[in-house]
Amino acid sequence: MRINLSKRKIKDPFVAKVEELSGQNLLACYQCGKCSAGCPAVSNMDILPNQIIRYAQLGFKDELLQSKSIWICASCFTCNARCPKGINIAEVIEAIREILLRKREDHIKVNKLSDAEKGDVPPIAIISSLRKFTS
Ligand code: SF4
Ligand code: SF4
Numbered sequence: 524m525r526i527n528l529s530k531r532k533i534k535d536p537f538v539a540k541v542e543e544l545s546g547q548n549l550l551a552c553y554q555c556g557k558c559s560a561g562c563p564a565v566s567n568m569d570i571l572p573n574q575i576i577r578y579a580q581l582g583f584k585d586e587l588l589q590s591k592s593i594w595i596c597a598s599c600f601t602c603n604a605r606c607p608k609g610i611n612i613a614e615v616i617e618a619i620r621e622i623l624l625r626k627r628e629d630h631i632k633v634n635k636l637s638d639a640e641k642g643d644v645p646p647i648a649i650i651s652s653l654r655k656f657t658s
Contacts, residue, residue, distance in 0.1 A: 535582035537622070544618035551557050551608045552576045556604035558612045568592035572612050579615060592617050 552573070559571040568602055570578060576619045578587050587593065592618050602612040633652050636644065 525559075535584055537584040538579065538582045540622060541579050541615060541618045545614040546610065547615050549580045549610075549615070551574060551610055552580065552606075553608065555607060557605045557607065558610075561601045561605045563599065563601065564595050564597055567595045568657055572596075575616060575619070576610065576612060579619070587619050588623050592616075595621070618641050 538549065541547075554573055554577060556573050558576075559565055559573045562568075562572050565571055568591070570586070570590045572592075575587065575590075575592060594597070596613065596616045598613050598617065600611075600613050603610075603614075606612060633641075633649055
């Protein structure tokens with residue numbers, strides 16, 4: 524993946540938002556890699572947990588929001604337990620997911636469905652979609 528580092532990215536409000544939502548100090552990470560070394564899902568990730576923290580520090584918003592790793596993470600908290608700096612990596616990943624979900628880009632537009640279509644869509648899909656409007 525080609526990385527475009529710029530001062531503008533580092534100052535992007537995205538960095539502060541990730542810190543606010545996760546309650547973590549991203550700059551505390553010194554890239555030891557222990558989080559990635561213990562992650563059971565790492566073989567399916569396109570950005571490793573330690574890289575997620577690095578990208579978040581540097582404001583690589585698009586790369587993180589498009590990453591499949593944020594959905595692969597199972598929130599098992601192994602990384603949190605292993606981090607020598609006490610950073611809760613799982614919360615950082617959750618914060619990135621939350622930023623994406625708050626954009627409310629749903630595949631299902633419940634208010635545009637006809638009554639017949641609402642009858643066909645699995646109830647859990649409608650509930651999940653509505654939940655995003657209540658956060
Ligand atoms: S274990 Fe902690 S300090 Fe080490 S790379 Fe991961 S987040 Fe950074
Ligand atoms: S919480 Fe997510 S990133 Fe951390 S070890 Fe578990 S699967 Fe990996």
